[in-house]
Amino acid sequence: MTKRVGKQTIKLENRPRIITTTSIVGPKEGDGPLKDYFDIILEDDLNGKDSFEKAESSMMYKAVQETLKKGNLKEQDIHYLVAGDLLNQTAASNFAARDVDIPFLGLYGACSTMSESLCVASLLIDGDYADNVIAATSSHFSSAERQFRFPLEMGSQRTPTAQWTVTGSGAMLLSKEGNYPYTTYITIGKIKDYGQTDANDMGSAMAPAAVDTLKQHFEDTGRKPEDYDLIATGDLGMLGKKITIELIKEYGYNLSNNYIDCGDEIFDKERQKVQCGGSGCGCSAVVSCGYIYKNMLKGAFKKILLVSTGALMSPTTSLQGESIPGIAHAISIEFGGE
Missing domain, CATH: 3.40.47.40 (Stage V sporulation protein AD)
Incomplete structure (x- = not known):
């Protein structure tokens, strides 16, 4: 029996559970209206690294590790890590995945990547292809600015329609069972x-x-x-x-x-x-x-x-x-x- 509904939608019959999540943000995000909902607020954008790109990758690595800890699981218990970011060749995710012992699927959907990774993770669970999957995403203001717009050193004036790329990483642990969303x-x-x-x-x-x-x-x-x-x-x-x-x-x-x-x-x-x-x-x-x-x-x-x-x-x-x-x-x- 097909799980397709209408033209573009899939119904998830097995209802994959989001067991736990982790959110990590930079200082600016941690000073915003939602600060009480974030798990970790960094003290500086570099997070102790020598480049913004390395800092972004370290955020995702930390988000994955914290999610494992909350879920009382080890890396070997996770069948897939599905993740992406804004950098060329999904570099932040690739280098975060390099340091974990989990099969990795890198995704690029630009700023849609959190929904995309959550969709793919849900499909893997719903189709009985995996028991536990982590969906993760990251971005960083400074790494994104110098890739897509201008180097920060230029001090370029921001237009009224511009937005501020969030420095942050989120990770969700999906599994088959439990009283969770x-x-x-x-x-x-x-x-x-x-x-x-x-x-x-x-x-x-x-x-x-x-x-x-x-x-x-x-x-x-x-x-x-x-x-x-x-x-x-x-x-x-x-x-x-x-x-x-x-x-x-x-x-x-x-x-x-x-x-x-x-x-x-x-x-x-x-x-x-x-x-x-x-x-x-x-x-x-x-x-x-x-x-x-x-x-x-x-x-x-x-x-x-x-x-x-x-x-x-x-x-x-x-x-x-x-x-x-x-x-x-x-x-x-x-x-x-x-």
């Missing part, structure tokens, strides 16, 4: 590109992909926005969130009552001078591993939809004048009422 539906997104070329305006580039995936999820599952306690997009920021709310109205859906964007929530935009908010695949990673997951355990949320969004450009394509393709993947997480 579980994943139920996966909606794999399509790339949407409406010609946006400004690398300092990620929200506008990604919003159409978020709208398309949300619309398709609702159509495939028969669910409506009000069926969820919370719908959270990844890192559209303040501007992208507004665009998403307006665009999805054209399909008859109202997101005004239970919708947040992780990039819009993680910083105090005025006090912390981050323009439109947060971005980076570490953004939805730490918000979902911290704020969302911990509130699910408390019973504050019983049914949520996580829709991490990604801008799939590269420094090379931007220099060639290419537009910015957007992607979004949705995964529903529920707790209770089985």
Whole structure:
């Protein structure tokens, strides 16, 4: 019997459990509105390393190790590590995986990678291909800035539409059994590109992909926005969130009552001078591993939809004048009422 539902959605019959999570953030994120939900707040962005890239990799390694510790498991108990980041060739994840004894699948979905890794991990568990899988994601403000935009030493002025790449890493341990939040539906997104070329305006580039995936999820599952306690997009920021709310109205859906964007929530935009908010695949990673997951355990949320969004450009394509393709993947997480 097929597990496919509608055009782009998969129903997870075995309901993979998210046993535990770990969220690690930098000092700026640790000074924001969600600081009480993060497990570890770094004292400095370098985390004792001699480069920002090494610091990012060390965050993911630490997130994986802490998740193992919380789950009372060893590296040998994990069948797969599914992880990704923003750096070229997923370097942060590759070097974190180098130091653990776990089979590794590296993913690149730009800022959509937390949902993507959680989708793949859930499929591995649901299909009986694994008993325990860790899904992890990271990003770092300084490593991302000098890869995608300008070296920090230039002191470039940030545009009003710009977002601040989150320094953070999140990891989730998925398993087959237990009284924990579980994943139920996966909606794999399509790339949407409406010609946006400004690398300092990620929200506008990604919003159409978020709208398309949300619309398709609702159509495939028969669910409506009000069926969820919370719908959270990844890192559209303040501007992208507004665009998403307006665009999805054209399909008859109202997101005004239970919708947040992780990039819009993680910083105090005025006090912390981050323009439109947060971005980076570490953004939805730490918000979902911290704020969302911990509130699910408390019973504050019983049914949520996580829709991490990604801008799939590269420094090379931007220099060639290419537009910015957007992607979004949705995964529903529920707790209770089985």
